[in-house]
Amino acid sequence: xxxxxxxxxxxxxxxxxxxxxxxxxxxxxxxxxxxxxxxxxxxxxxxxxxxxxxxxxxxxxxxxxxxxxxxxxxxxxxxxxxxxxxxxxxxxxxxxxxxxxx
Amino acid sequence: xxxxxxxxxxxxxxxxxxxxxxxxxxxxxxxxxxxxxxxxxxxxxxxxxxxxxxxxxxxxxxxxxxxxxxxxxxxxxxxxxxxxxxxxxxxxxxxxxxxxxxxxxxxxxxxxxxxxxxxxxxxxxxxxxxxxxxxxxxxxxxxxxxxxxxxxxxxxxxxxxxxxxxxxxxxxxxxxxxxxxxxxxxxxxxxxxxxxxxxxxxxxxxxxxxxxxxxxxxxxxxxxxxxxxxxxxxxxxxxxxxxxxxxxxxxxxxxxxxxxxxxxxxxxxxxxxxxxxxxxxxxxxxxxxxxxxxxxxxxxxxxxxxxxxxxxxxxxxxxxxxxxxxxxxxxxxxxxxxxxxxxxxxxxxxxxxxxxxxxxxxxxxxxxxxxxxxxxxxxxxxxxxxx
Numbered sequence: 001x002x003x004x005x006x007x008x009x010x011x012x013x014x015x016x017x018x019x020x021x022x023x024x025x026x027x028x029x030x031x032x033x034x035x036x037x038x039x040x041x042x043x044x045x046x047x048x049x050x051x052x053x054x055x056x057x058x059x060x061x062x063x064x065x066x067x068x069x070x071x072x073x074x075x076x077x078x079x080x081x082x083x084x085x086x087x088x089x090x091x092x093x094x095x096x097x098x099x100x101x102x
Numbered sequence: 103x104x105x106x107x108x109x110x111x112x113x114x115x116x117x118x119x120x121x122x123x124x125x126x127x128x129x130x131x132x133x134x135x136x137x138x139x140x141x142x143x144x145x146x147x148x149x150x151x152x153x154x155x156x157x158x159x160x161x162x163x164x165x166x167x168x169x170x171x172x173x174x175x176x177x178x179x180x181x182x183x184x185x186x187x188x189x190x191x192x193x194x195x196x197x198x199x200x201x202x203x204x205x206x207x208x209x210x211x212x213x214x215x216x217x218x219x220x221x222x223x224x225x226x227x228x229x230x231x232x233x234x235x236x237x238x239x240x241x242x243x244x245x246x247x248x249x250x251x252x253x254x255x256x257x258x259x260x261x262x263x264x265x266x267x268x269x270x271x272x273x274x275x276x277x278x279x280x281x282x283x284x285x286x287x288x289x290x291x292x293x294x295x296x297x298x299x300x301x302x303x304x305x306x307x308x309x310x311x312x313x314x315x316x317x318x319x320x321x322x323x324x325x326x327x328x329x330x331x332x333x334x335x336x337x338x339x340x341x342x343x344x345x346x347x348x349x350x351x352x353x354x355x356x357x358x359x360x361x362x363x364x365x366x367x368x369x370x371x372x373x374x375x376x377x378x379x380x381x382x383x384x385x386x387x388x389x390x391x392x393x394x395x396x397x398x399x400x401x402x403x404x405x406x407x408x409x410x411x412x413x414x415x416x417x418x419x420x421x422x423x424x425x426x427x428x429x430x431x432x433x434x435x436x437x438x439x440x441x442x443x444x445x446x447x448x449x450x451x452x453x454x455x456x457x458x459x460x461x462x463x464x465x466x467x468x469x470x471x472x473x474x475x476x477x478x479x480x481x482x483x484x485x486x487x488x489x
Contacts, residue, residue, distance in 0.1 A: 010116035021127035060269035075292030078459040081177040082299040
């Protein structure tokens with residue numbers, strides 16, 4: 001039971017780190033990274049809570065949801081990256097080369 | 103004793119995940135952040151294994167870490183690195199000032215220092231707010247985790263009626279087939295949105311390249327070059343190392359075999375359409391990176407392959423409407439066959455969609471550029487100097 005707690009809490013923290021990164025980071029690519037991060041945190045909470053007592057297999061419904069979620073996340077990421085690329089190629093002034101200024 | 107060591111492992115893994123995540127967002131270099139993201143995905147795979155989620159671990163390693171990382175690296179090469187090399191070429195006055203401003207040099211005017219300070223205060227406040235939210239969330243999660251002790255019996259009881267013996271596959275393709283159907287639709291929609299976006303970007307990239315490359319792009323209209331290291335590829339200035347070449351020749355057949363097995367095994371063990379598509383896609387990405395020409399995704403055959411998964415899924419669902427109780431309901435006799443057919447079609451579609459996403463985000467709409475980008479830009483710049 002303890003590992004469920006550990007992973008659920010880590011997942012929650014990852015979600016929060018990702019979400020705050022989404023707001024705080026300047027560079028669009030880093031925002032996309034952060035969004036992926038928060039998604040992974042959420043997946044982790046779901047999968048941790050899918051665990052059942054030691055000898056029983058885990059609940060398959062959250063597992064299926066997370067599998068679906070991973071594929072939706074990659075398609076959303078691809079779309080975001082394509083938009084980012086389009087924005088930077090059509091309007092080079094937007095691209096912040098100053099992403100190193102943390 | 104065993105439990106203790108596992109506990110130590112869990113704690114270390116959790117801390118490592120949080121450290122890598124923080125480093126990803128706070129680190130200076132964007133390239134390093136992307137590499138950390140890939141590392142994060144691999145660590146996450148360990149976590150999924152610890153949580154008995156082998157299906158998710160397979161998908162995460164292939165898609166979460168592998169494909170997403172490749173997409174990010176592609177985009178980084180096309181945007182950040184490109185603008186960086188431009189700014190290195192044009193060592194103008196503006197850029198120097200821009201850089202000193204960006205680095206927080208003492209020459210920075212007071213106003214922008216104030217802005218930076220208020221920005222930092224805002225970030226700190228935001229972090230405090232999120233920490234509070236974390237506390238609230240932990241307070242929510244703990245009772246939930248305790249409540250989850252009770253097993254979900256419903257699925258165990260219904261499993262014999264599903265046509266497959268692996269519960270995750272049963273949920274994905276029978277009990278909650280709606281989710282999977284709509285997910286495939288989402289992926290298709292993403293491909294439909296990404297391809298037009300990057301196709302004009304591809305045209306833009308071709309214009310910027312030299313005439314030779316352009317001719318090759320036109321002559322290879324919609325064909326894949328199957329030979330690695332052939333004459334065709336050499337003209338693209340892509341030096342594949344001997345190690346990569348041998349590695350690909352050895353790995354691709356093995357990966358194809360494993361992917362096919364995983365697809366077949368999905369009915370009774372961890373595996374299935376998503377994991378198999380992830381492996382096939384990794385294979386495709388390897389081949390594109392090693393110099394295979396990216397196909398023209400607008401051709402009918404590729405569009406057909408992209409749609410076939412969703413199409414077959416929908417047709418089976420509609421057939422279920424006439425045959426049995428309702429949409430996406432299978433008769434038990436047919437269930438396992440239908441699920442296998444749907445899975446095969448889904449694997450084909452997902453593979454094509456995922457590879458098209460990869461190849462369309464690559465710097466010139468051609469996956470091989472991930473490696474050859476640096477070489478070709480160097481060649482181009484020397485040519486420009488000579489002319």
